[in-house]
Amino acid sequence: MIKFADQFLDLVKDYETIIVFRHINPDNDALGSQWATVSFLRLLFPEKKIYGTGLHQVVKGVDYPVSDSLQDEQFQDSIGIICDTANHERVDDQRYQLCKTIIRIDHHPIHDLFGDLLLINEQASSTCEILTLMFRHIYIDPLPEVIATYLMAGILSDTIMFSIPSVSSKTFQAAAYLSQSPIKLSDIHAQLYHYSEDEFKFINELRSNIHRSPCGLAYVIVDRKMLEKHNMHPNKAKEYIFALSQVKEFRMWAIFIEIEVDGVSLYNGSLRSQSVVINTIANRFNGGGHPLAAAVKHLSLAQVNQLIEECCVKINAEEVYEK
Numbered sequence: 605m606i607k608f609a610d611q612f613l614d615l616v617k618d619y620e621t622i623i624v625f626r627h628i629n630p631d632n633d634a635l636g637s638q639w640a641t642v643s644f645l646r647l648l649f650p651e652k653k654i655y656g657t658g659l660h661q662v663v664k665g666v667d668y669p670v671s672d673s674l675q676d677e678q679f680q681d682s683i684g685i686i687c688d689t690a691n692h693e694r695v696d697d698q699r700y701q702l703c704k705t706i707i708r709i710d711h712h713p714i715h716d717l718f719g720d721l722l723l724i725n726e727q728a729s730s731t732c733e734i735l736t737l738m739f740r741h742i743y744i745d746p747l748p749e750v751i752a753t754y755l756m757a758g759i760l761s762d763t764i765m766f767s768i769p770s771v772s773s774k775t776f777q778a779a780a781y782l783s784q785s786p787i788k789l790s791d792i793h794a795q796l797y798h799y800s801e802d803e804f805k806f807i808n809e810l811r812s813n814i815h816r817s818p819c820g821l822a823y824v825i826v827d828r829k830m831l832e833k834h835n836m837h838p839n840k841a842k843e844y845i846f847a848l849s850q851v852k853e854f855r856m857w858a859i860f861i862e863i864e865v866d867g868v869s870l871y872n873g874s875l876r877s878q879s880v881v882i883n884t885i886a887n888r889f890n891g892g893g894h895p896l897a898a899a900v901k902h903l904s905l906a907q908v909n910q911l912i913e914e915c916c917v918k919i920n921a922e923e924v925y926e927k
């Protein structure tokens with residue numbers, strides 16, 4: 605990491621323009637790592653042109669800046685930094701390919717070794733954890749509040765408030781460093797987790813439409829009618845996977861959201877698991893992710909049913925994730 609931090613700074617110093625990327629359908633770790641990197645580099649190099657890009661809709665979370673709108677030419681002599689993104693198709697703004705050099709910082713299981721300088725730590729709880737420890741090495745003093753807030757939001761949400769197996773002493777070292785900045789933890793928590801009465805009603809409807817497989821899988825299929833009724837964007841709906849969590853009897857839980865692609869109904873899904881590995885299944889259904897938290901996209905209803913069957917086979921085989 606120390607070696608990486610030095611190489612990172614050496615590379616970045618050579619470029620006048622730096623563009624920071626995240627993954628599509630960004631979550632708080634993607635957005636937090638992206639905007640923390642933009643803000644941190646602006647602090648170190650006020651004379652450089654530093655941008656954050658990304659076209660996909662933003663999730664509920666802390667107030668991240670709006671993406672910069674960039675012309676193709678601006679990418680040409682730039683260095684790109686891609687945060688929290690495991691495969692090249694998932695980079696939000698494919699113009700990353702126009703950048704001269706690519707740095708990648710991530711904690712997803714390694715699939716795709718694109719990029720020129722990589723810091724990939726599968727053991728880390730979040731990309732924000734990796735960045736926090738790198739920034740601490742570079743900056744030493746407490747970070748400005750806004751940067752610490754982005755990083756803390758990413759750590760809190762990717763670790764579900766320090767409650768998943770990948771949380772380690774490093775995660776707490778990162779959190780301890782961020783706590784030296786004047787961040788407001790209760791405000792961050794409220795921005796991440798408090799919801800409106802409309803959302804409350806949507807959650808009630810999700811919970812009352814649950815299908816329960818005998819193997820211990822619980823899932824909800826959210827059709828367009830339900831989305832319309834609650835004025836809910838499909839990308840936002842998948843975040844409500846949390847509404848099915850914390851039930852002892854649910855070994856795995858999932859939501860599948862109906863979307864229309866070229867006039868055809870398809871489903872995007874979020875999958876979660878208490879202990880049985882699910883990303884290996886998700887990889888075969890147009891998706892991927894972490895051992896206990898994964899996503900799939902653009903499945904037909906028949907594929908959704910097949911995925912459900914395969915999840916049950918896996919639960920019955922007790923293929924448990926061991927950290």
Ligand SMILES: [Mn+2]
Pocket residue numbers: 633634688711730731762
């Ligand atoms: Mn992440």
